[in-house]
Amino acid sequence: MIRKNFNIFPTSLYPSVVSERKEIRLILTFLALGIVFFVLILPLLTVFAGAFNEGFVRYIQSLFTPENLSAIRLTLTVAAISIPLNVIFGISAAWAIAKFEFxxxxxxxxLIDxxxxxxPVVSGLVFVLLFGSQGLLGSFLNxxxxKIIFAVPGIVITTVFVTFPFVARELIPLMQAxxxxxxEASLTLGASGWQTFFLVTLPNIRWGMLYGVILLNARAMGEFxxxxxxxxxxxGLTTTMPLQVEILYNEYNFIGAFSVASLLGLLALATLVLKALVEWKTHSK
Amino acid sequence: MSIRVENLVKSFNGFTAVDNISFLVEKGEFVTLLGPSGSGKSTVLRCIAGLETPTAGRIEVKGEDVTEVPVQNRKVGFVFQHFALFRHLSVIDNIAFGLKVRGVKTGERLDRARKLLGLVGLEGLDKRMPSQLSGGQRQRVALARALAPEPELLLLDEPFGALDTRLRKELRSWLKELHHRVQLTTLLVTHDQDEAFEVSDRILVVNKGRIEQNAPPQDIFNFPATEFVAAFVGETNRIDGVVTAGEVAWGHFRFKAVHLQEGTQATVLFRPNDVYVTSYKERGGWPGTIRSLQYLGATELLDIEMEPGQHVIAHIPTGVAGLSGFTKGKTVYVMVTAAHVFEKK
Amino acid sequence: MAERLKAHAWKACVPSPVPWVRIPLSPRRIFSYFMKIFWKQKSVIPGFGLSLGFTLFYLSLIVLIPLAMLFVKSTTLTGPEFLEAATSPRLMAAYKLSFGASLGAASINFFCGLLVAWVLVRYDFWGKRIVDILVDLPFALPTAVAGIALTTLYAPDGLMGRLFDPLGIKTAFSPLGIVLALTFISFPFVVRTVQPVLQDLDIDMEEAAACMGAGRIKTFFYIILPALFPALTTGFALAFARALGEYGSVVFIAGNMPMRTEIVPLLIITKLEQYDTAGATAIGVVMLVCSFLLLFLINGLQGWGEKRNHDPEKL
Structure with a gap:
């Protein structure tokens, strides 16, 4: 959005009869900006400040340890599995719910929500109850x-659980609308069901799907x-990035903890920017 | 390509939208299903296209039973009320879609799509997106898209419903011409009688899921088969009475009702333009007082009070009213040149 | 003969409304019976069976069966055992803390969220777009990251902690720190529920109030606040629900001292670490029931808000 003039002082977007006096506007805006700064911006800055506390070299050194790298790898793997699974589910659920009456x-x-x-802790707990050594399937798995609990499969399935609704809840209202x-037009023109889906439905929902995937990815990578x-x-085996942050922090390796955290902070920023871009893209249409 | 619909029934969750409809459309005909909204006319069209599965009855196209044939294989062109253009595809890709899914090669497909674009008069707009088109242009693209797979049967569901009046008029004369040029069998659904009269060879008037009349436009207007048709097509004056001695009497008027039994409750309908008004007493003329005059452009509407509380509405050419000196309060003599008498329901 | 018997056995019978007619239960019949119940209307759009089938299968596999496990497992406990596990003194202190801190955080956000939403909708200022985007930060930033950042910030030697320490106010490693962390993670809810309602609010009403001589303050309290109230309470309830279940950001800043700064989710983990699955299950059931109750409440609130927004005649 390009604005003609930058307003240093907050101007009202409403007619003067229903807006506040200039001083009130100024006070309210500064209060709001203060809240946003102290609640949101300051913690974010702390992450990066913590990471670069002892300089860039220390940052790089503490970031690229074998444990951190394997945590990054695991986090990417978990996201790479949960995204397609929940996307397929989201599309399927949205198709059934938006296209048919039942x-x-x-x-x-x-139920989907x-x-x-x-x-989150209860979400983890239910899978311990299902797959853990004292769980329902524990003796069978033993x-x-x-190994599912205290192993990669457990992490994956738990992440799939907590990120389950993201795509579906974006697509259901979109496809209903x-x-x-x-x-129907596509079918009368001779397209088969799958052709209709791939050539007509999928292109129409791609932005909504992307939006869901962006949020899903942030949660999948950041779930703690x-x-x-x-x-x-x-x-080195079953720690994802957020867990690695915890381990390093509890070992009083603050630079290490914050350097991993800074990557997650960047992920958060990238998520917010992409999300805003998709919102802008779909609104401008 | 002829269509035969036999005893078609379609109900939705207990509501019968189409109630035992049968009709025949010959090859090359332009037939219109005319009726108020909710009359089931769109459902008939969607059944023929294969978009709805009939509850009972059969549909034949070219003498073949297609009732069970899935929509993809019916090879009909269908134009939707809101056009249903694929919003993510450009105009040319929209038109070429039906060819693409049938496996026509890219070059040939674009050639044919471009030809169609010319046919509907939109040359040079191939790269536009549907959102960049006006309503009338979208309509034309929707038509071109429906015609691209070369269907012999074109089904139009309120195709001008979303357009303004002037554009409608323009498009329907163009549609009529297109129908002859491409040699299609066309079935149109509309609630707009002007549209139906202008384009159709034959009109089926549909009400409450049933066909009220199946006849050419002139007959629909001049010889309505039922009270509903008479009232739906054009304006009417309506009088209730009882058949006595083969006639229904109303004031000076005697309406012939030989087709009804003695003593039947009857309804008489006659059109405002079948009312003849003069300022001179003529034989059979019934005196009344002009209560209001309303200018309607080419015609003027007279509200004539015959007896207290009993009015007749007449349409007369604008010039005649002035020449005859019809003014408010003036006594005039009224005659009815044509009327339709139905059994009262 | 055996095959015929088998075929016969397959056709088990279902009760029919007319006792002397027995309806054979063939797969096809079951399918059509299923269709009659679930599919109100046959449609030409293909894929109903496939999409709904996959949806139900995946939903059961990932969500329903695992969640049901919690209740299945809790049945292995007798009533008194369950009660004991779910109401131990340490846990009671945790309930108090979790509910209190969540309530505190939701209340803070009730006011701060309203203010931020108001400024974002009503005024225009430099950087507004960035602020609008940043509001969602707590959704995007992993909770563990938020946790260590807030702890560093509010520790006695931290940037903010240093300001509070001389005043004798302990922020990190105290209930106040927990409230701070929960405020952060539940910040967007009130803003995001109030924002669209405020945006759609008819300014005619305010102009009418102004015409009748009401000042801005009176207009706010008599006209705007009542219109926003459903959205505000929905946002409050959402923030509360989120705060109640939060774990990641709190464990770092809380200090986790038994009876003083232990939240309920932490106790589930503690029980699990002690291999007390039954104890963890009992707490899990209590939390899940709380979540469900909040879910119902929130659905009700949203329905209320929608009714008020979409039916101007009822306002």
């Missing part, structure tokens, strides 16, 4: 020497509570 639809929508309202007409329960914190 009994229990509203209930299904609330369920993982968002569960505490007998066949399959778009209706069925374009798909749920993953912490199932990981076992084995350095």
């Amino acid at each position: 009994f229990g639809k509203r209930f299904l929508i609330s 369920l993982p968002f309202s569960v505490s 007998a066949h020497d399959i 778009q209706g069925n007409e374009e798909e 509570g749920a993953v912490s329960v199932v990981s076992g914190h084995i350095q």
Whole structure:
């Protein structure tokens, strides 16, 4: 957005009858900016300040340790698995819910949102109860020497759980708003069901899907509570980046902790920028 | 390419939208399904296209039963009310879509799409996106897209419903011409009688899921088969009465009702332009007082009070009113030149 | 013969409304029966069975079965055992702390969120777009990162801690620190629920109030605040729900002293580390039930807000 003049003083966007006096506007805006600075910006700056506390060289040295690299690798792996799984689920759920009328639809929508309202720790706990040594499938998994809890599969499935609704909740309202007409048009023109999906539906939902994926990715890479329960914190094997931050911090290796944290901070910033870009792109259309 | 619809029934969750409809459309005909909204006319069209599965009945195209044939294989061109253009594709890709999914090679497909673009008069707009087009242009693209796979049957569902009046008029004469040039069999659904009269060879008036009348436009207007058709197509004066001695009497007027039994409750309908008004007493003329005059452009509307509380509406050419000196309060003599008598429901 | 028997056995019978007619239960029949119940209307759009089938399968596998495990596991505990595990003194202190701190954080955000939303909607100033984007930071920043940053900031030798320390106010490693962390992570909720409602608010009402002689303060309290109230409470409830379950940012700043600064989710982890699965399950069930109750509350609040926003005649 290009503005003609930059307003140093906050101007009202509303007619003067229904806006406050100039001084009130100034006070309110500075209060709001103060809140945003102390609550949001200061912690973010602390992350980068902490990382570069002892200079750039120390930063690079403490960032590229073998443990950190394996944590980065694991985090990328976890995201790379949960994204496609939940995207496929999101599309499938949105297709069923937006294109058809069936009994229990509203209930299904609330079930899909369920993982968002569960505490991360409880999310981790349920998988310990399912796959852990005292869990339902524990003895079976033990007998066949399959490790899920305190191993990578547990981290993956927990992450899939906590990021479950992201794509679906973006796509359901989007596809409901778009209706069925374009798909019907495609069918009358001779396209098969799959052709209709790939040539008509998918291109129409791509921005919504991307939006969901951006949020999903941020959560998948940054999830701490749920993953912490199932990981076992084995350095170099089952620590994701947020867990590595915790380990380094608890070892009083603050530079190390903040250097890994700075990567996650960058991820957060990139997420916010991409999100804003997609919002801008879809709104301008 | 002829279509035969036999005993078509379609119900949605207990509501019967189409209630036992049968009709035939011959090759090359332009037929219109005319009816108020919610009459089930769009559902009939969607059943023929294969977009809805009929609850009962059968649909034949070219003598072949297509009731069970999936929509992809029916090879009909369908134009949607809101056009349903693919918003992510350019104009040319929209038109070429039907060819693409049938595996036509890129070069040939674009050639044919460009030809169609010329046919609908939109040369040079191939790279535009649907959002950059006006309503009328979108309509033309939708038509070109429907025609691209060379269907022999074109189905139009309220195709001008989303456009303004002037554009509608322009597009429907163009559509009529296109229908002859491409040699299509066309089935149009509309609630707009002017549109139906202008373009169709034959009109099916649909109400509450049933066909009220199936006839050429002139017959629909001049010889409405039912009270609904008479009332729906054009304005009417309406009188209730009882059949006595083969006639329904109203004041000085006697309406012939030989087709109805003695003593039947009957409804008489006659059009405002079938009302003849003079300022001289003529034989059979019934005196009344002009209560209001309304200028309608080419015609003028007279509200004539025959007896207290009983009015007749007449349309007369604008010039005639002035020449005859029709003014408010003047006594005039009224005759009805044509009327339709139906059994009262 | 055996095959015929098998085929016969396959066709088990379902009860039918007419007792002397038995409906054979073939797969096809089950399918059509299923369709009749679930599919209100047949559509030409393909893929209903595939998409709904996959959706239900995946939903059950990832969400429903695991969550059900919590209740299955809790049935292995007897009533008194469950009660004991879920109401130990250490846990009671944690409940108090978790609810209190979440309530505190949600309340802070109630006011701060309203202020930020107001400024973002009503005024124009340099950097507004950036502020608007930054509001979502707590959603994007991993909680562990927020946790260590806030701890460093509010530790006695930290940038902010140094300001509070001389005043005798302990921020990090005290309940106040927990409130701070929860305020951070639940910050966007009130802003994001109030913002669109404030945006869509008809200024006609305010102009009418002004015409009748109401000043801005009166207009705010009598006209604007009542209109925003459903959104504000929804945002408050969302922030509260999020804060209640939060773990990552709190463990660093809390200090985790038993009876004093232990939150409920931390106790689940502590129990698990002690291999007390049953104890962890009991706490998990309590938390899950709380989440469900909050979910119902939030759904109700959202319904209320929608009703008020979409039905101007009822306002």
